[in-house]
Amino acid sequence: MPKLRRKSSVCYNCGEQLVNSENYCPNCGQENHNRQASTSLLIKDFVDTCLSFDSKLFMTMRPLLFQPGTLSKEYLDGKRVKFVPPIRLFIFLSFLYFGISLVICDQGSICSTDMQFITAVVEFGLLLRDSEYKGTANFERILKNARQGLGRDPFGYRSEFIQLVRKTQRLKLAN
Numbered sequence: 621m622p623k624l625r626r627k628s629s630v631c632y633n634c635g636e637q638l639v640n641s642e643n644y645c646p647n648c649g650q651e652n653h654n655r656q657a658s659t660s661l662l663i664k665d666f667v668d669t670c671l672s673f674d675s676k677l678f679m680t681m682r683p684l685l686f687q688p689g690t691l692s693k694e695y696l697d698g699k700r701v702k703f704v705p706p707i708r709l710f711i712f713l714s715f716l717y718f719g720i721s722l723v724i725c726d727q728g729s730i731c732s733t734d735m736q737f738i739t740a741v742v743e744f745g746l747l748l749r750d751s752e753y754k755g756t757a758n759f760e761r762i763l764k765n766a767r768q769g770l771g772r773d774p775f776g777y778r779s780e781f782i783q784l785v786r787k788t789q790r791l792k793l794a795n
């Protein structure tokens with residue numbers, strides 16, 4: 621996708637008259653792009669740049685999902701123009717992931733077991749450190765999330781975590 625430019629009819633550097641199609645001033649070489657813009661315009665430009673995809677997204681997602689090695693190899697071989705740039709893809713997928721997680725977790729019980737267990741671990745850490753970010757974290761909620769997030773637990777590590785939380789809770793209550 622070509623870079624979005626806020627073009628002017630006059631060069632900001634040397635005052636040369638510019639035609640709208642010119643990306644650079646023919647007199648001094650400065651880019652025909654006004655960098656002074658409102659915050660909302662900058663945010664809009666950022667979102668446009670990050671989230672505007674065309675067929676490249678499908679060209680990228682198919683190998684990413686089914687042949688991840690191929691995508692990396694093609695990219696390293698220099699075949700880049702048909703794929704979405706990695707950072708842009710990362711930002712897009714992060715937005716997508718967190719957007720979907722928010723929607724799903726907001727609906728209550730459909731939240732994934734892994735997500736619930738991770739929440740319990742993070743809250744436990746914040747509570748142990750007495751972090752200013754702990755919010756309303758408490759042992760009851762940590763234990764509830766950890767139990768609901770237990771899943772298959774093939775190696776028993778999650779059960780050990782629950783025991784650890786219980787012991788810590790007892791110690792805290794004793795003090």
Ligand SMILES: [Zn+2]
Nearest residue numbers: 631634645648
């Ligand atoms: Zn100029």
